[in-house]
Amino acid sequence: MTGSEVGGGTSEGSPGGPTPHARTRPAGMTTVARLAGVSHQTVSRVLNDHPSVRPETRERVLRAMAELDYRPNRLARALVTSRSGLIGVVTGGSARFGPTSTLLAVEEAARAAGFATTVTAVPDQDPATMAEQMAETLRAMDSQAVEGVIVIAPRVSAVEAVERMASRAPLLVIAAGVQPTARYGVVNVDQAGAARDVTAHLLAQGHTRIAHLAGPSDWFDARERHRGWAAELAAAGLEPGPVWEGDWTARSGFETGRRILALAERPTAVVACNDLMALGLVRALSEGGLDVPGDVSVTGFDDIEGTDYLRPPLTTVRQDFRTLAETVVGQLVATIGGGSAEAAEHAVPIPAEVVVRDSTASPTARD
Incomplete structure (x- = not known):
């Protein structure tokens, strides 16, 4: 048996076995067919999930592919x-x-x-x-x-x-x-629908002065969440509260929180467009002596990892x-x-879920 035959103990003519630089060619469909004892066409049918292949034959071909670590050539397959x-x-x-x-x-x-x-x-x-x-x-x-x-x-x-x-x-x-x-x-x-739902949650708790910390206006999600917040307030017959535009970062939420602290008449709740901005907002309000949710309720959006471990745990929206x-x-x-x-x-937008935690409460909760 020569070194070029299957099972040979040499590689590329080296008498003592493969050299450190010898390269093994990847197995092809012909090699898979030989090991499985089927035709090249049968291997092709298995790759393309053709229904004419018997289950036992398909299993034999798949075992051969696994043994040889066979990887189909996508470009060649596409051409055929x-x-x-x-x-x-x-x-x-x-x-x-x-x-x-x-x-x-x-x-x-x-x-x-x-x-x-x-x-x-x-x-x-x-x-x-x-x-x-x-x-x-x-x-x-x-x-x-x-x-x-x-x-x-x-x-x-x-x-x-x-x-x-x-x-x-x-x-x-x-x-x-x-x-x-x-x-x-x-x-x-359904970003707008989710924003309506989280705003409705605040309305159900008795809030009427609900502000919005929006995301960047060139983001579709930010536009839709702002639209949903405004639509839910309009449906309740309320004027929209103040709106500030953030940039998705905790820093912009913190800066907005400081602006709220300086207001003569503060909102009793803020719908933040994402969790990071809500996080910064809560910190600024807390450092300014306001309680969340006793003085101001805050909601986020995204339910990022760790929002349930904030102080207080954050009411937010979970996207599927x-x-x-x-x-x-x-x-x-x-x-x-x-x-x-x-x-x-005509696909129906995927609904999102409001996750209620401790950062929202009735505006009279402290009384």
Whole structure:
């Protein structure tokens, strides 16, 4: 038996065994077929989940793949089957809680659906530059034969860029308050509905002077949460309280808290647009001698890790990122499979949950 034969004890002609620099070629479909005792076509059918393969044969092929550590060549597979099993994900590059949590959930949902993901972060810049980079990203993804693209678009400039870019693959956008178009479908969390719910919680406790610590106005989530807060107050026949715009950071919440301390007539409750700003707000109010919730109730948004251990534990809104991701991946996979994109165009926003803790109470709780 020569060194080139299966089971040979030598490699690349070295009599004493493999040299330190010898490289083993990855197993191919032919090697898998030989080990499993099937044809090359049968291995291909197993890879493509063809129903004609008998269960025992499929199991034998899968065992051979595992033994050989076989990894399908996605590009070669795409050339033969027009299916790469790859989904492109474009994100705006923000490290904030919402976009990051969405990205991680989308990757997990794609794996569960049998797809791999290729992720590109496009830094948020001026609209013209971002549109150009988005276009480059889509061209690169097309060259990788992605079967569909998901764009996580937290900011206005991201959607403006999407509106101007072309994609060979079907396109879905995750963005709150954005309407679908012929170019892309939209899936999102009901940010406005969640803001209405948390405001309704404060109204039910008897608050009538409810202020809002908003997020940056160029973020869709911030716009929708502000809209929900204002709509719930209007439905109750109340004038909106003061509004301050923060930048998602605890520092901006702290600075807003100091502004509230200087007011002659303070609100009895504040709906903060995220948990970090609520955290800074609570600290500033406490340092200024006000009790939360005895003097001012405070709510957050996101239910980030640790909010239940703050002093006081924070009433907040918990978003269902898993359901969001499963919905957007499910819609995309259905479209890839030849279904209509109509479902994505009319997808119902994913509801969020108000988590009530000790940072909210009746405005007369101290009496």
